[in-house]
Amino acid sequence: MATxxxxxxxxxxxxxxxxRAVAKRRREYAFGRACARRALAELGVVYAGPILGGAGGAPAWPAGVVGSITHCELGAAAGVAHAADLRGLGLDLESRPRADAIDLLALAATATERARHAALAVTLPVGALLFSAKESVYKCLYPRGGQFLDFADVELALTADGAFTVLTATGYDVTTVRGRFALTPELVATVASY
Ligand SMILES: CC(C)(COP(=O)(O)OP(=O)(O)OC[C@H]1O[C@@H](n2cnc3c(N)ncnc32)[C@H](O)[C@@H]1OP(=O)(O)O)[C@@H](O)C(=O)NCCC(=O)NCCS
Incomplete structure (x- = not known):
């Protein structure tokens, strides 16, 4: 993560x-690309070309690589893997103060998810976690599947140990998707992969 x-x-x-982008967009784009280049180097991929936006806005990675980029006002992050090891990877970061200021449970959770996470919501920011996890799931699945997902199309189950399971995502086989989350006072971070 670059800050x-x-x-x-x-x-x-x-x-x-x-x-032609505004300064804020240019800056987040630049930090995201810097993270992506560092991640590629750490994976051992030699690539000096641009990482442009591809289909549906997903990054167009060099051949044989899957990955994801995320940014929020606190920083950026990127993760990559060999396509031989993972079919897809999605990352999402949200600023916690910003997330806490919005009713993300109303925005991102289905009625079933609200009921399922009622006990967990006593100790965890379930709305922000579901919002971020669904963004990660979308970024993980979209590059191969190419199908748009709304929040209501994805059903998740968070667990107190920092994991989440994808129960459904309309139009996708999610049986092998795995999710993790982490929280700091400043950030919500989620990752989905399959
Ligand atoms: C893609 C999306 C999820 C990004 O989320 P965000 O929180 O706004 O922004 P983030 O900074 O975390 O991520 C942006 C990055 O996601 C990546 N991205 C954009 N579209 C993508 C897609 N279709 N698939 C995979 N990655 C994508 C890009 O790398 C982008 O950064 P860049 O433009 O600088 O390269 C959002 O813009 C979007 O298209 N949402 C519609 C679908 C959705 O959210 N459904 C509800 C959840 S299921």
Whole structure:
């Protein structure tokens, strides 16, 4: 995760993608790309080209790689894996103060999920977790499936040990999708993979 102030440089091609963007968008894009390049290097992938937006806005990774980029006002993160090891990976970060200011339970949870997580909601920010986890699930599944998902299309079960199970996602086989979450006072972080 990158939280330093200096805006990282973009690779040729990426600059054109945000040439007309507002400064905030350009900055989050640059930090996301910097995280992505670091993640690729740590995976051992030698790639100096741009990471452009592909189908449906998903990053177009070099051949043989799957991955995900996320940003919020506190920073950015990226994760990558060899396509031989994972079919999809989705990451999401949310600023906790911002998430706490919105009724994310009303926005992201189904009635069944609200009932399922009533006990957990005493100790955990269930609305923010379901919101973020569904964003991760979407980012994980969309690049292969290409089908849009709304919050109501995805049904999750969070557990107190920092995991979540994807019970359904309309149009997708989710039997092998695995999810994890982590919380700090500042951030909600989720990851889904399959
Ligand atoms: C893709 C989406 C989930 C991003 O979430 P966000 O919290 O707004 O923003 P984040 O910073 O966490 O993620 C943005 C990054 O997601 C990635 N992304 C965008 N569309 C994507 C897609 N269809 N599939 C996978 N990744 C995608 C991109 O890398 C993007 O950053 P970039 O444009 O700088 O490359 C959101 O923009 C979206 O399209 N939502 C519609 C679908 C949805 O949310 N349904 C409800 C949950 S099921």
């Amino acid at each position: 330093v102030d200096a805006e990282p440089a973009l690779v040729a091609g990426e600059d054109a993608a945000v040439a």
